[in-house]
Amino acid sequence: MAEPLYPPKPSPGDRIAVISPSSGLPELFPLPYELGLERLRTEYGLEPVEYPSTRKMGASPRERAEDIHAAFADPTVKAVIASIGGDDQITVLPHLDRELLRAHPKPFFGYSDNTNLLAYLWQCGIVGYHGASVMCELGRPGAMAPLTERSLRAALFTSGPYELHPADRYRDVDLPWDDPASLAEEPPTEPGGGWHWHRPERVVEGRSWGGELEILSWLLMTDREIARDLSAYDGCVLFLETSEELLSADAVFRILRNMGERGLLHRFPALLMGRAKAWSFTRPNDAEAKATHVREQREAVLRALDAYAPDTMAVFDVDLGHTDPQLVIPYGGTVRVDGPGRRITVTY
The missing domain is CATH 3.40.50.10740 (Murein tetrapeptidase LD-carboxypeptidase, N-terminal domain)
Incomplete structure (x- = not known):
């Protein structure tokens, strides 16, 4: 390409x-x-x-x-x-x-x-x-x-180049949009906890591809906007996120499993996994339920990588997607993931 x-x-x-x-x-x-x-x-x-x-x-x-x-x-x-x-x-x-x-x-x-x-x-x-x-x-x-x-x-x-940095604090709980008072107040936040690295032994630099996991699954189901020759993704950096619909860990694993069965998942030597959204108005999880949701999602991703892309480096809790604050990721631009240095740099 x-x-x-x-x-x-x-x-x-x-x-x-x-x-x-x-x-x-x-x-x-x-x-x-x-x-x-x-x-x-x-x-x-x-x-x-x-x-x-x-x-x-x-x-x-x-x-x-x-x-x-x-x-x-x-x-x-x-x-x-x-x-x-x-x-x-x-x-x-x-x-x-x-x-x-x-x-x-x-x-x-x-x-x-x-x-x-x-x-x-x-x-x-x-x-x-x-x-x-x-x-x-x-x-x-x-x-x-x-x-x-x-x-x-x-x-x-x-x-x-623009180097990304993890958020010291982040927000997961949303405020109502129909209340003028809620827009005037600073929303509550909680400690960010930093990024979590898996197999950070190397440096990967490549063109990025990905987005919201559920939307990608729909594109894959309809066979729309997916390269006919999957080698187009070889060496690319995959980035994924999940939304306020709070996709279950089983659903996350199944989508990634199916990407693996299609011969897609192993083509990405690095994965940036966005901080999991763990609260919504329809599922206002408490702290324990939120922690469980995040842990189970990470385990599901790792299980899929172990089965289909065992050499892929992964970084979890990157502040991308449905989280606040949010880092902009170039889609199709260059992303450098430096495992030994624990650094992520994008090219805007």
Whole structure:
């Protein structure tokens, strides 16, 4: 596969497209959305540009695809960011024009269900950015987490190496979006605990691929945006995360097992595993239940690696995906995992 293209970066003062290629939740929860837009303006100096389905619940897949096309094709727009994730972006993919996106490459920021579009851009040879959404990271209660703010700023405006660092403290418990008071208060956090390394005997540097594990499983089931020649993933760095749906350890193992059976898992010499989300409004786990969920997920990942990729190095509790603070990971860009030095460096 050809060398991936890093799209040109925006500068303060530029316009940034804000789209909802998954769910139109800005319509239902305008408070964190408006807060995120304001931070794009005041903290990053970017001017948000909205599209017909950005604040529209129930927009059709074709409508959302049209917004993606419009955002990428507009020469005055220098970057694109998702308002939030969702659960049906896979239905948008058949409506996308691959040649249009190739002709107008731009930095795209999103995660969760936006794994679909990031994987699509990967197949187009365009580097995307797994991380940051308007409603969650930019619309965070209190203030943006400093680790998130710095990572997003570097990914938006700079090129070159950026060393990641573990969060001293992190947040797992969410606050309600329909209460103005909750957006004004700093959310509670707990000790981060650092990264946990498995088989850290070597240094791996390669192009990244991955995203939310459940979304990847859907792509694999539909055989969409997966390279026909699996050797395209040889030497790449896999990164994975799980969402607030709190995927069970058994489900995590089965997805990874099936990736192994397909001949995919062993092709990645390194895995970055995002800090497991262990609390949700539907499952408000206490501290003991959260610890159990995290431990069982890690054991499930290690069991799959032992069976299908015994030489793969893994780093657990990396602050990527559904966690706060959140580090932006280039999707298709270069990631260096230095086991002996216990360092992770990405290229934005």
